[in-house]
Amino acid sequence: MRNRDLIIVGGGPAGLSAARVALEAGLSVTIIERANRLGGQLIKQTHKFFGSKEEYAKTRGIDIATILIHDLDEFSDQLEVLNEATVVGMYKDYVLTVYQGHDYFKYKAKAIIIATGASEKVLAFENNDLPGIYGAGAVQTLMNLYGVLPGQTVVMVGSGNIGLIVSYQMIQAGVKVKALLEASSHIGGYLVHASKLVRLGVPILTKTTVKRAIGTNKIQQIETVQLDENWNYIAGTETVIDCDALCISVGLTPLHQLLSMADIEMIYINELGGLIPKKNEHYETSMPRVYACGDVTGIEEASSAMVEGKIAGLMASRDLGRSHPNFETLEQEFKDQLQNLRQGPCGEKIRSGLTRAGEQL
Numbered sequence: 001m002r003n004r005d006l007i008i009v010g011g012g013p014a015g016l017s018a019a020r021v022a023l024e025a026g027l028s029v030t031i032i033e034r035a036n037r038l039g040g041q042l043i044k045q046t047h048k049f050f051g052s053k054e055e056y057a058k059t060r061g062i063d064i065a066t067i068l069i070h071d072l073d074e075f076s077d078q079l080e081v082l083n084e085a086t087v088v089g090m091y092k093d094y095v096l097t098v099y100q101g102h103d104y105f106k107y108k109a110k111a112i113i114i115a116t117g118a119s120e121k122v123l124a125f126e127n128n129d130l131p132g133i134y135g136a137g138a139v140q141t142l143m144n145l146y147g148v149l150p151g152q153t154v155v156m157v158g159s160g161n162i163g164l165i166v167s168y169q170m171i172q173a174g175v176k177v178k179a180l181l182e183a184s185s186h187i188g189g190y191l192v193h194a195s196k197l198v199r200l201g202v203p204i205l206t207k208t209t210v211k212r213a214i215g216t217n218k219i220q221q222i223e224t225v226q227l228d229e230n231w232n233y234i235a236g237t238e239t240v241i242d243c244d245a246l247c248i249s250v251g252l253t254p255l256h257q258l259l260s261m262a263d264i265e266m267i268y269i270n271e272l273g274g275l276i277p278k279k280n281e282h283y284e285t286s287m288p289r290v291y292a293c294g295d296v297t298g299i300e301e302a303s304s305a306m307v308e309g310k311i312a313g314l315m316a317s318r319d320l321g322r323s324h325p326n327f328e329t330l331e332q333e334f335k336d337q338l339q340n341l342r343q344g345p346c347g348e349k350i351r352s353g354l355t356r357a358g359e360q361l
Contacts, residue, residue, distance in 0.1 A: 002107045004030045004080070006316055007096055009087050009258060010115035012040020013302045014294025016068040017309030018113050018316070023075040025317035025324040030080040030107065032087055032098060039065030040117060042302060044140040047165050050190075054337055055303035062144070064302075090114075090258040092287065111289040111316045114259055115309060118252035118273060118295035123157060126212035132219035136166045136249035143173055151245025155222055156180045157210055161301075163249035164193035167202065170247075177202050178241055183209045183227055190346060210246070211238060219246055254296045262287055271353030272298030278357065282315040283308060291316055298357075300341075300350055307337045 006022050008015045011033030019029050037043065045061025056064045072079055085100035096107045120135040122128070134142075134150055136158070142148040154175050156167045159182040167177050180197060185207050187194045194204060207227045214221040226237035253274045260266060265278045265286035277285045277292045284291050293312040294305035311334045317324055324330060342350050 001095075002030075002105065004028050004107060004109055005320060005322075006030070006111045006113065006313075007032065007107055007109040008113045008115060009090075009096070010040070010117055010294070010296075011035070011038035011081070011083075012115060012117050012294065012305070013042055013064070013068065014117070014296075014305040014309035014312070015040070015113070015115035016065075016072070017306040018115060018291075018293060018313035019079065019309075020068070020071050021310050021313030021324060021330070022113075022317050023072065023078050025313075025322045026078070027317055027320065027322055028078050028080075029075075030082065030109075032082045032085050032096075034084065034086045036084050038069050038081065038083070041137070042068075044137075044144040045165075045302070046144050046169060049303060051303045051341060052337070055306065055341065061302065068306075087258060090262045092262055094289070110320055111291070113309075113312050113316055114277075114285075114290065114292045114296055115294045115305075115312075116255040116258065116296045117305075118254050118299055120248075121251045121253055123210065123248050123250050125210045127215070127219075128213060130213045130215050130219045131217065132215070132244055133213060133246045133248065136162045136247055139166055139170070139247050143169060149173060149175055150247065151243070152176060153178055153243045154245040154247055155210075155241055155243045156247045156249065158182065158249035158251070159184075159187045159189055159194065159204060159206075160249060160251065161189035161193060163247075164189045164197060166247065166249060168193065168196050168200075171197075171200055171202075178243055179224075180204045181208045181210065181224060182206045183231065213246060214240070219244065222246055252295060252299045254298065256296060259285065259290075259292060259296070262290070264290065267357060269298065269353045269357050271349045271356065276357065281359070282319075283312040284315060284319075289316070289319055298350070298353055304338060304341050304350075307334050307341065310334050311338075 005027040007030045011031045042061040042065035051057045089097035094109050139150045211223045211225040224239045226234045259277045291312040293308035
């Protein structure tokens with residue numbers, strides 16, 4: 001059994017930000033990350049962030065990942081990082097079971113922060129298992145990490161920020177984006193991203209979805225269909241589009257499994273992506289000294305995940321008797337940053353979901 005003050009599950013923007021604050025407070029910290037490197041989704045995001053300088057505005061995601069990782073360098077005596085390690089169990093006695101390589105071992109923590117992020121949702125339609133059908137995250141991984149194009153002619157499904165940004169990135173890489181489909185009557189992401197696509201000649205087809213994929217050994221075409229106000233197919237509106245790849249970006253769902261395994265109280269909030277842990281204003285779950293932050297608590301932008309991670313790290317340190325030297329100043333500063341990030345029409349869905357979850361905004 002290995003003993004640590006704080007164990008953080010997930011080395012993405014939320015986990016890295018939590019680690020920095022906890023390390024500054026003097027805790028011994030272990031970050032457990034199932035990928036082969038830290039950074040989470042940031043390592044494949046080449047677009048520049050919005051927000052303020054505190055959230056790295058005008059900085060590319062890949063560069064933010066580098067900054068967050070290097071911020072931990074000065075704490076090498078307190079910090080342990082496990083890459084390519086999967087937490088396969090979390091229990092009520094604060095024991096975590098971990099599988100890495102061919103080894104299986106246990107950790108005992110005084111406090112735990114769950115920052116596992118989210119997974120991509122899928123879309124049900126005929127032949128949706130044909131080769132050449134990808135999630136947007138997979139396309140980002142192929143292109144931005146490995147320099148591999150998903151195809152030559154692609155159709156995107158979903159007009160949230162991820163769908164819009166990945167479409168633009170594909171165009172930059174020389175891919176022909178034939179169309180972007182959106183089941184809703186309106187675009188889900190920032191209009192500044194959608195405007196780029198329109199200027200480049202990409203048709204954005206609202207109230208339209210994929211009815212089926214067509215092909216033998218791989219996708220060759222898709223059949224689209226328009227939707228009525230009740231989300232039903234409108235007969236006679238089918239259209240066939242030639243393509244050799246289909247990219248699906250229809251949202252994310254929180255990776256709540258470890259929290260559920262420990263019988264932590266969960267609630268279903270559609271606006272936040274699905275099943276999330278019920279937490280207090282300090283990001284503490286129904287299990288004392290177990291905190292959750294980032295997309296596992298509700299789908300938002302990476303900027304919000306970083307701030308939530310800082311709050312979780314701040315509170316975990318305090319609850320272990322090692323308050324950060326700037327606790328009071330930082331607590332208010334982080335809360336203000338989150339409030340600012342959730343302002344405006346794009347934050348309306350998040351605010352609605354948080355209110356339904358019982359949080360005071």
